[in-house]
Amino acid sequence: MASASIPSREYVYLDHAATSPLRPEAHAAMEPYGDVMYANPSGSHRFAREARQVIDEARDAVAEAIGCAPGEIIFTSGGTEGANSAVLGAVRRTGGTAVCAATEHHAVLHCVEHVQGVVVPVTEQGPVDPDVMRETLRTTDNVAVVSVMAVNNETGAINNLELISHAVRRQAPNAIFHTDAVQAACWLDLRTIWPHVDALTLSAHKFGGPKGMGIMVLRNGFNVEPLLLGGGQERDRRSGTHNVAGIVGTSVALTITDEKRASEVARLGALRDELIHGITSRVECATATLAPGVGIAGTAHVCLEGLESESLLYLLDEADVCVSAASACASGAMEPSHVLAAMGVPRERIKGSLRFSLGHTTTRQHVQAAVEATAAAASRLGAKVSVS
Amino acid sequence: MKVLLAMSGGVDSSAAALVLREQGHDVVGVTMRLWGGESDTGCCSVSDVDDARRVAQQVGVDHLVFNFSEEFNQHVVDPYVKSHVEGTTPNPCIECNRHLKFDKLIERGRALGFDAVATGHHARIVEQDGVKRLARGADALKDQSYVVHMLSGEDLSYVMFPVGHMQKSEVRELATTGGLRTAAKPDSQDVCFIGSTIGRAGFLEPRLTFNSAQVVDASGDTVGEVPAVELVTLGQRRGLGLGGGDKRYVVAVDVPARRVTVGDESELYVSETRIGTLSWPYNSDTSLVNGTEVLVQGSAHGDRGAGVVAIDGDELTIRWSRPHRRIAPGQTVVFYDASDTMVLGGGIVLS
Numbered sequence: 001m002a003s004a005s006i007p008s009r010e011y012v013y014l015d016h017a018a019t020s021p022l023r024p025e026a027h028a029a030m031e032p033y034g035d036v037m038y039a040n041p042s043g044s045h046r047f048a049r050e051a052r053q054v055i056d057e058a059r060d061a062v063a064e065a066i067g068c069a070p071g072e073i074i075f076t077s078g079g080t081e082g083a084n085s086a087v088l089g090a091v092r093r094t095g096g097t098a099v100c101a102a103t104e105h106h107a108v109l110h111c112v113e114h115v116q117g118v119v120v121p122v123t124e125q126g127p128v129d130p131d132v133m134r135e136t137l138r139t140t141d142n143v144a145v146v147s148v149m150a151v152n153n154e155t156g157a158i159n160n161l162e163l164i165s166h167a168v169r170r171q172a173p174n175a176i177f178h179t180d181a182v183q184a185a186c187w188l189d190l191r192t193i194w195p196h197v198d199a200l201t202l203s204a205h206k207f208g209g210p211k212g213m214g215i216m217v218l219r220n221g222f223n224v225e226p227l228l229l230g231g232g233q234e235r236d237r238r239s240g241t242h243n244v245a246g247i248v249g250t251s252v253a254l255t256i257t258d259e260k261r262a263s264e265v266a267r268l269g270a271l272r273d274e275l276i277h278g279i280t281s282r283v284e285c286a287t288a289t290l291a292p293g294v295g296i297a298g299t300a301h302v303c304l305e306g307l308e309s310e311s312l313l314y315l316l317d318e319a320d321v322c323v324s325a326a327s328a329c330a331s332g333a334m335e336p337s338h339v340l341a342a343m344g345v346p347r348e349r350i351k352g353s354l355r356f357s358l359g360h361t362t363t364r365q366h367v368q369a370a371v372e373a374t375a376a377a378a379s380r381l382g383a384k385v386s387v388s
Numbered sequence: 389m390k391v392l393l394a395m396s397g398g399v400d401s402s403a404a405a406l407v408l409r410e411q412g413h414d415v416v417g418v419t420m421r422l423w424g425g426e427s428d429t430g431c432c433s434v435s436d437v438d439d440a441r442r443v444a445q446q447v448g449v450d451h452l453v454f455n456f457s458e459e460f461n462q463h464v465v466d467p468y469v470k471s472h473v474e475g476t477t478p479n480p481c482i483e484c485n486r487h488l489k490f491d492k493l494i495e496r497g498r499a500l501g502f503d504a505v506a507t508g509h510h511a512r513i514v515e516q517d518g519v520k521r522l523a524r525g526a527d528a529l530k531d532q533s534y535v536v537h538m539l540s541g542e543d544l545s546y547v548m549f550p551v552g553h554m555q556k557s558e559v560r561e562l563a564t565t566g567g568l569r570t571a572a573k574p575d576s577q578d579v580c581f582i583g584s585t586i587g588r589a590g591f592l593e594p595r596l597t598f599n600s601a602q603v604v605d606a607s608g609d610t611v612g613e614v615p616a617v618e619l620v621t622l623g624q625r626r627g628l629g630l631g632g633g634d635k636r637y638v639v640a641v642d643v644p645a646r647r648v649t650v651g652d653e654s655e656l657y658v659s660e661t662r663i664g665t666l667s668w669p670y671n672s673d674t675s676l677v678n679g680t681e682v683l684v685q686g687s688a689h690g691d692r693g694a695g696v697v698a699i700d701g702d703e704l705t706i707r708w709s710r711p712h713r714r715i716a717p718g719q720t721v722v723f724y725d726a727s728d729t730m731v732l733g734g735g736i737v738l739s
Contacts, residue, residue: 310454314500331437333421333455381499 012321012366012373016206016359017153017183017299023208023360025256026249030210033245041242042233051244058251065258066200066217067191074216074234075247079182081227082201082216083107085238086178087145089224091115096144096175099136101128101159102342106327108147108180109338125294126157126343130164137171145176150184150193154326154339154355155289156299158188165196176222182206186257186359187265187296198222202254204246208360209253213246260360268358269297271367275356276300278371284384286374289345289353298359303345304352307381310334312354315377321370323356389503390414391548392496394489395444395451397436400508400551402443402570403559407550408506409447416502417444417451420488422460423581443568454496456488463487465581469595472618475643476718480579481688486538494546506548510556511536513544520544522669522731524724527555534688537722537734538667589619601646603628605636611650617641620648622716623656639714657711661695663721663735664703674699677732682723686715686737692728704735 013021033054041051056070063070076082087098088111098117100108103126112119120136123129128148137143146168148159161179168177178199181190185207194200199222204213218224218237230239273292279302280286289301304312309325313334316323326337340350356370379385391408395401395417408415419440437453444451464483471478489507497505510525511533522544525531539547551559563571578584582591592598601617602610612629614620620628624638628650637656640649668674678699683692684706695706706712706721715721715737722734 310452311496311499314452328453331419331421331434332441332453333437333457334453335455336458380501 010320012369013361014356014358014366014370015322015324016186016362017156017355017357018324019205019211020186020208020359021361022205022210022249023253023256026209026253029252030245030249033248037244041244042231051242054244055242055247058247061251061255062215065190065254066215067194068200068217069220071235072217072220074218074238075242075250076214076216076238077212077240078214079105079180079201079203079206080107080214082203082214083147083178083180084111085216085224085227086176086199086201086218087111087117087147088115089227090145090176090178091117092225093223094142094144094174096142097140098145098147099133099140099143099172099175100147101149103128103152103154103157103339104147104149105153105180105182108149108178112147122342124344125290126152126155126339127159127294128164130160130167133164134167134171137167137175140172143172143175145178146172147178147180150179150181150188151296152339153183154337154353155301155343156183156295156357157290158184158294158296161193161196176224183296183299185254186261187298189261190258199224204250204253207253207257209250210246213243213250215250215254257360264360265297268362271362271364272297272300272356272358274364275358275367275370276302278367279374282371282375282386283378284386285352286378287349289340289343298357300356300358302354302356303340303349304354304378304383305346305349307352307378307383309351309353311381312352312374312377315380316354316370316373319369319373319376321373323354323370325353325355390501391416391504391506392493392500392502393417393449393506393550394493394508395419395440396508396576397439397443397570397573398508398576399563399568399570399573400510400559401440402447402508402568403554403562403566404506404508404550405443405447405449406562406566406568408548409449411550415447415449415506417441417447417449418493419451419453420493421453421455421457422484422488423465424457424461439570439573443570446568447566454493456492459492460484460488460581468579469592471718472592473596473643475618475620475641477621477716478718479720480581482535482538482720484580485535490536490539490543490547494543497546504546504548506550507536508551509536509549510552511549512552513547513549519670523729524731525549525552529689530556532688533731534685534720534722534734537669537720537731539669540667541670544669589616592618599643599646601643601648603630603648603650606649606651606655611636614648617643617646617648622714656714658714659708659711661706661708661712661715661721662703662738663706664738665736666699666702666704666733667735668733669731674733676725677723681709682725682732683728684712685722685724686719692724697723703738 039047039051059070059073098112100112102119103122176198179197181200182203198219200217202215205211228239276288285305286302375385391413419437441451464480468478468480509532510530512523514523524533598616603612636650639651639655677697681696693712694709698705717737719737723732
């Protein structure tokens with residue numbers, strides 16, 4: 001049996017965009033709901049009512065951090081469920097067309113492809129051009145849903161949802177505008193996103209909450225066909241017994257994330273710049289994928305042209321530095337990035353891409369160690385590297 | 389030593405992990421993702437990767453997955469299709485070993501600081517007079533030296549075959565004793581990227597254009613027709629639309645002329661065969677072969693024929709000691725010494 005204990009070695013964990021460690025406060029808040037307070041909140045006895053109160057309070061706290069009404073919150077099993085609900089649920093309700101950006105996470109992209117929707121190209125830096133979106137919507141009949149991610153999971157590129165929402169309102173006034181905000185929660189004030197969209201998806205483990213928990217926000221007056229039918233626990237928009245511990249952990253993690261966001265963005269943004277500068281100045285073949293200012297503070301995406309991500313990841317792993325490249329398929333093999341391909345990044349650069357993603361446990365020492373390890377790995381693989 | 393072990397999810401590479409661990413090596417298992425398309429056989433389905441990973445966990449070694457699907461398409465699948473267009477009979481498993489298992493994986497292994505790359509092939513590397521030599525695996529029925537014959541002298545100094553000295557039954561017993569889930573897994577048989585339900589024709593159909601062809605006899609008279617000349621192989625007897633009568637075999641396939649010639653079995657026998665794409669396991673030391681009578685194996689588990697090899701430049705001629713049944717162009721031949729044990733070299737049939 002693999003050990004579940006905390007590794008004794010000091011790992012440099014720079015893969016927060018894959019998952020961020022559970023915040024200790026969330027862990028502590030969840031604990032009672034595993035054993036002592038085990039009641040099903042849908043019951044009618046006092047024990048159940050206590051659990052129900054906990055969920056109601058959590059819902060209020062989440063609504064506060066997003067700037068929406070508590071009744072607009074739907075607790076889900078994660079980001080994938082939220083994205084599937086928004087895209088497939090909207091299409092099933094109206095029979096119209098789904099539209100998304102080419103760089104969307106597969107949780108959105110595969111849904112849109114599944115219903116033969118329209119995929120909109122992106123600019124070289126990653127964001128969707130609102131004018132291209134406007135033109136696409138103008139020439140597409142009966143649009144049911146438009147889905148554009150707030151922040152890209154690989155590169156960290158930010159979309160201008162305000163301008164895109166204008167295009168949606170003008171050209172597809174009956175469409176639901178959904179955003180996958182999974183990668184935004186740690187970096188952008190969700191209250192600045194919510195006014196522009198009708199539906200918004202979050203995943204708890206990306207902001208220090210538990211895995212298997214997500215939030216879908218659906219604006220009052222908008223409806224999609226539920227994916228899960230049954231007891232109707234989430235006001236008939238989602239069924240399934242409430243995961244009380246998960247909901248509590250989610251709400252605590254999101255509240256702390258929201259409170260600390262401004263200072264963390266400043267702190268980690270500086271470290272991210274240091275990381276990118278360190279790698280691109282030391283490793284001759286390395287370039288930053290995004291121009292400064294295009295992405296969130298937490299992601300450093302670089303391409304080491306002429307090298308292979310798989311080899312770099314192996315050597316970094318050996319040096320106890322945990323990072324990632326593109327997404328993996330079911331076998332665990334790295335797939336060539338559809339995001340970078342959509343941005344028109346040349347193949348030779350895509351093959352050597354690396355994503356360092358920072359978060360609440362990241363320190364300056366981690367960043368410095370990652371720069372050293374990357375330079376050493378690149379050098380070992382034959383790249384020109386200068387001493388610091 | 390730090391060893392990179394290719395783990396397909398089969399019993400041989402599973403047992404190889406145990407053997408290497410037992411020998412005290414520092415092992416990292418790797419499964420190569422080769423074929424990205426649909427298939428239910430062979431060595432790169434998700435369930436095979438699951439098996440490889442689970443075995444690695446059980447044995448206590450790290451497990452990685454490398455995505456070589458692009459190289460696999462380039463070096464194995466595309467040439468496989470092209471061979472059919474040209475009317476030759478390819479051996480994709482050999483091309484996969486040549487370009488992926490050894491070329492690409494050895495390159496990776498060296499770049500990542502491994503001292504050796506290991507696979508679960510049934511073949512042995514033995515040292516004679518200070519030279520590493522490639523020999524048949526200990527289990528004559530499972531010997532795979534034919535499919536790894538292309539290893540160079542440098543490769544033989546870097547590669548390990550941990551189960552090559554074992555009988556297959558011993559391999560299974562070892563895996564069973566080790567509690568590995570792959571212990572009773574059947575051997576892979578077919579071309580890994582072709583699903584058993586679609587078959588070769590179904591795989592090729594969307595990738596090339598089939599052309600019907602006249603089937604003619606030695607005098608040029610049309611005796612039948614085939615719907616796809618690209619699927620006809622030298623020596624083939626069935627599926628030619630000839631009805632009953634005497635047994636007749638394909639003795640020539642002319643794809644550009646859309647013509648298949650049939651004849652008696654005796655017409656399939658030749659005194660010479662031309663070979664190209666030569667490979668020599670002992671750093672091009674061909675003295676063991678040139679002008680010598682060697683044993684020639686023309687398929688994975690086929691009979692050996694004796695012949696004298698005459699090398700001229702990049703090609704060679706086998707002068708068969710007795711008339712030998714023709715081996716289809718595109719197929720691989722491997723030369724063994726008189727004891728039928730040591731690999732001396734190999735190549736691909738030209739004509």
